[in-house]
Amino acid sequence: MEERIxxxxxxxxxxxxxxxxxxxxxxDPTLADDLAFYLQSKTAAxxxxxxxxxxxxxxxxSTLEAEQARRLSPSTWMSIAAxxxxxxxxxxxxxxxxxxxxxxxxxxxxxxxxxxxxxxLGDEGQSLQRAxxxxxxxxxxxxxxxAAIYLTQHPQDADALRVIGLAHLQKKEYDQALDYFxxxxxxxxxYSNPGKYYEGLTYLLRNQKGDEVRGRKLLQEVIAxxxxxxxxxxxxxxx
Amino acid sequence: xxxxxPKQVTDDAIIKGIQQAYPQRxxxxxxxxxxxxxLIKEAIWKHRLQEDEASIAxxxxxxxxxxxxxxxxxxxxxxxxxxxxxxxxxxCLDCLRTLHAGKRGADLQDGLEHYLELLPDEHQDTIRRLCxxxxxxNLKRRIQLMDERCQRIILAWGEGYxxxxxxxxxxxxxxxxxxxxxLRCLEKLKQSYxxxxxxxxxxxxxxx
Numbered sequence: 001m002e003e004r005i006x007x008x009x010x011x012x013x014x015x016x017x018x019x020x021x022x023x024x025x026x027x028d029p030t031l032a033d034d035l036a037f038y039l040q041s042k043t044a045a046x047x048x049x050x051x052x053x054x055x056x057x058x059x060x061x062s063t064l065e066a067e068q069a070r071r072l073s074p075s076t077w078m079s080i081a082a083x084x085x086x087x088x089x090x091x092x093x094x095x096x097x098x099x100x101x102x103x104x105x106x107x108x109x110x111x112x113x114x115x116x117x118x119x120x121l122g123d124e125g126q127s128l129q130r131a132x133x134x135x136x137x138x139x140x141x142x143x144x145x146x147a148a149i150y151l152t153q154h155p156q157d158a159d160a161l162r163v164i165g166l167a168h169l170q171k172k173e174y175d176q177a178l179d180y181f182x183x184x185x186x187x188x189x190x191y192s193n194p195g196k197y198y199e200g201l202t203y204l205l206r207n208q209k210g211d212e213v214r215g216r217k218l219l220q221e222v223i224a225x226x227x228x229x230x231x232x233x234x235x236x237x238x239x
Numbered sequence: 240x241x242x243x244x245p246k247q248v249t250d251d252a253i254i255k256g257i258q259q260a261y262p263q264r265x266x267x268x269x270x271x272x273x274x275x276x277x278l279i280k281e282a283i284w285k286h287r288l289q290e291d292e293a294s295i296a297x298x299x300x301x302x303x304x305x306x307x308x309x310x311x312x313x314x315x316x317x318x319x320x321x322x323x324x325x326x327x328x329x330x331c332l333d334c335l336r337t338l339h340a341g342k343r344g345a346d347l348q349d350g351l352e353h354y355l356e357l358l359p360d361e362h363q364d365t366i367r368r369l370c371x372x373x374x375x376x377n378l379k380r381r382i383q384l385m386d387e388r389c390q391r392i393i394l395a396w397g398e399g400y401x402x403x404x405x406x407x408x409x410x411x412x413x414x415x416x417x418x419x420x421x422l423r424c425l426e427k428l429k430q431s432y433x434x435x436x437x438x439x440x441x442x443x444x445x446x447x
Binding site: 008011026033038039050064065 | 269272273276294295298299301302350351354355357358359362365366369370372373374375376378379382383393394395396397398399418422425428429432
């Protein structure tokens with residue numbers, strides 16, 4: 001292949017040589033054919049070189065992408081760690097295992113302090129004594145029945161109201177418990193009335209919307225008015 | 240702040256990085272690739288391309304952008320993101336044209352036209368007709384079938400390397416020797432093309 005072809009395409013010929021080359025193109029079909037071949041070969045070589053480079057780069061970049069997906073950068077790891085810490089902090093804030101909510105503390109208190117009631121040796125009726133015994137044996141249904149029988153004969157009896165209310169409380173029947181404690185609280189003639197204190201505990205245990213505020217308020221009143229249950233109310237609210 | 244958030248790589252940093260020499264430049268080319276690779280998913284959805292088609296079109300785009308940065312063709316009149324996006328859209332459309340109509344991209348035809356413009360007007364049609372005799376796709380397949388040395392020298396020439404660079408890279412005594420060898424390889428290519436003009440190709444496009 002004539003070197004002139006490449007020199008012509010690369011504009012390396014003098015004006016005279018260039019004119020001669022162009023004149024030869026008309027008269028020499030082989031030269032024209034060689035020029036056509038040269039141009040097409042150059043195009044093919046450029047395309048082939050580009051395709052080879054593209055193939056190589058594409059393979060390299062695809063590997064890079066896969067590699068990046070496998071190996072997270074330190075900053076990404078730090079972001080993940082920060083996110084995990086944040087989630088832990090949020091969980092800790094809303095459900096702190098070291099600091100029970102007032103409701104949880106009340107539940108523990110009721111489970112440990114109100115399991116047993118003192119048996120009166122006075123002249124209370126047989127059924128009330130049996131109701132208290134049943135309560136102490138954690139037989140809450142018989143305790144409710146026996147106390148209810150006693151109540152039919154003594155409708156305002158504070159001990160009977162207390163036993164039924166507490167039995168419902170232990171059974172987590174908070175609405176019924178509230179009913180009896182509110183009756184108990186309404187009694188003004190008592191020297192010592194735990195009604196408000198029990199009502200407060202019941203609200204804290206039920207823990208429905210607004211119950212904690214109501215329960216807390218009742219316990220604060222127990223403390224302020226020096227009512228029965230004050231020492232325990234103080235403990236519950238101070239923790 | 241007690242930890243560093245990942246910093247967004249700026250256009251300026253990428254451009255300056257790519258304008259460096261290898262191997263420093265490599266890291267910036269990679270950053271450019273990774274920065275806009277989300278466009279691949281968009282193209283799959285928008286142009287209904289297969290993942291590998293969209294992916295190779297994206298690599299093609301990045302390669303084109305790298306070249307334009309290096310030749311100074313990217314004048315920073317738009318952001319790198321806009322620039323990459325526009326080129327990628329064209330590459331995707333080119334890919335679709337090739338897939339659906341078997342048409343070659345306009346840029347490939349532009350190469351020949353650029354050379355033909357060197358000729359006087361009266362010669363252009365003649366040479367264009369003669370060029371049609373030599374199918375570029377067939378020539379590419381013939382190049383791939385040549386011996387390794389010829390293949391390398393022709394690809395290096397196609398990539399735009401000068402004979403003096405080829406001589407150094409391939410161990411020729413001088414640029415003149417490299418040039419003679421290259422022209423000899425082109426002659427071989429022509430003989431090969433004329434001997435087996437109608438190369439049989441398999442379904443994957445390789446020559447049999």
